[in-house]
Amino acid sequence: MLSQNTNDVNRDRAYADLRAKLPTWDEVADAPLPAIARAIRHGGLGPTKSVRLREILRTLRDRGIPLDERAFARMRSAALWDLLVGLKGVGPKTAACVLLFSLGRPYFPVDTHVHRVSRRLGLVPEDADAVRAQELIQEGAPPAEVYDLHMLLIRHGREVCLARRPLCSRCPVNDLCPRIGVVGAR
Numbered sequence: 001m002l003s004q005n006t007n008d009v010n011r012d013r014a015y016a017d018l019r020a021k022l023p024t025w026d027e028v029a030d031a032p033l034p035a036i037a038r039a040i041r042h043g044g045l046g047p048t049k050s051v052r053l054r055e056i057l058r059t060l061r062d063r064g065i066p067l068d069e070r071a072f073a074r075m076r077s078a079a080l081w082d083l084l085v086g087l088k089g090v091g092p093k094t095a096a097c098v099l100l101f102s103l104g105r106p107y108f109p110v111d112t113h114v115h116r117v118s119r120r121l122g123l124v125p126e127d128a129d130a131v132r133a134q135e136l137i138q139e140g141a142p143p144a145e146v147y148d149l150h151m152l153l154i155r156h157g158r159e160v161c162l163a164r165r166p167l168c169s170r171c172p173v174n175d176l177c178p179r180i181g182v183v184g185a186r
């Protein structure tokens with residue numbers, strides 16, 4: 001949630017500040033909203049994110065989920081997915097990030113880079129929105145490859161298949177790409 005509408009540097013700063021000022025998640029859940037908003041202000045949208053963050057933590061705690069490293073660890077993936085996407089402010093990308101990065105489960109998040117690259121490469125239809133793209137890749141990717149595929153597509157989108165001027169002439173998969181020469185490549 002802290003990464004929404006900001007960059008990686010400010011997200012990391014907001015997270016570090018939050019953990020320094022309110023070291024446990026129970027403390028965050030019990031803190032006044034202005035204190036949370038102040039702690040995460042470097043990530044932007046502090047007042048909005050503080051409301052969502054505290055509400056989520058309180059909701060989880062009310063359901064008997066401990067707010068520490070034991071949270072979710074014993075939950076089955078399908079049930080956890082349903083729980084996460086039912087929380088206000090948590091969409092499919094965020095839910096998949098929790099499952100993949102925090103718990104090592106084979107769930108595939110689609111961010112802006114993955115969305116763009118997967119459409120250009122024809123992995124998903126051109127008109128698939130990010131949610132549909134995530135569903136399709138999730139269905140098709142071998143579970144053991146999900147983490148690497150996600151990381152490589154993001155890297156490809158950041159370094160080669162750029163949004164405005166993709167570097168098609170030096171793209172390592174340009175022989176597979178149906179979009180080469182169509183998207184303002186150089």
Ligand code: SF4
Nearest residue numbers: 161166168171174177
């Ligand atoms: S050939 Fe160009 S459009 Fe296709 S994946 Fe490579 S960089 Fe992207």
